[in-house]
Amino acid sequence: MLVTQEVTVPVTSAAQSTFSLGVNAKAPIPAEGRATSVVTNNEALRALQLLLAAGERVPDHSSPKALIVTLLEGSLDFTVDGRTERLAPGDVVYVAPGTKHDLAAVEPSRLQLVLVNVDRLGADQPRPAETL
Numbered sequence: 001m002l003v004t005q006e007v008t009v010p011v012t013s014a015a016q017s018t019f020s021l022g023v024n025a026k027a028p029i030p031a032e033g034r035a036t037s038v039v040t041n042n043e044a045l046r047a048l049q050l051l052l053a054a055g056e057r058v059p060d061h062s063s064p065k066a067l068i069v070t071l072l073e074g075s076l077d078f079t080v081d082g083r084t085e086r087l088a089p090g091d092v093v094y095v096a097p098g099t100k101h102d103l104a105a106v107e108p109s110r111l112q113l114v115l116v117n118v119d120r121l122g123a124d125q126p127r128p129a130e131t132l
Contacts, residue, residue, distance in 0.1 A: 008037075014044040027051060029073070029108040034058070046115045052076065052105035060102040065115040067095040074109025078102075 012018055020039035027037035029051045040047040046065075052058075052074070060079075069078065071087040078087050080101045087093070095101050097118060 009039060009041055011041045011043075014042040016042070023049060024110070029053065029110055032056075044117055048113050048115075050111045050113055052103075052109045052111070054105055054107045054109075057104045058102055060100050062098050062100045063095075063115065064097050066097050066118050067093075067101075068114040068116070069093040069095065070112040072110045072112055075106040076109045076111075077104045077106060 009018070009020060018040060023037055023039055027035060027049060029035075030053050032053045034053065034056050035051040037049040037051065038046065039049065049072070050058075070092050071089055073089055076087050077084050078093055078101070079085075080093065080095055081099060085091075085093075086106065
């Protein structure tokens with residue numbers, strides 16, 4: 001398995017707005033293995049693109065962070081808690097913190113991943129419905 005780090009950005013403050021331009025051009029989908037392209041990185045969240053060659057698998061794992069996955073390009077099988085769905089471009093998956101998940105690229109694929117540090121957002125605090 002070939003794993004490369006294509007594009008990274010420095011850690012910034014969550015109070016600082018940033019742009020990440022030309023990400024797709026700087027990080028093409030590899031012919032084999034996988035690559036990552038970090039586009040936003042701060043104490044509240046980390047956004048990155050995961051680029052997978054056809055047939056590439058990411059084995060069963062979990063994260064203490066909430067995860068929002070959007071398939072931008074390609075096709076892949078995504079499994080959360082034993083339920084597998086074939087994703088098409090535009091499909092979105094939310095993975096709760098600590099939930100096991102895995103994925104396998106059916107064809108070359110580009111995913112947008114947003115990892116949210118829910119502890120930094122006060123997720124345990126009740127909020128009025130109008131602020132959600």
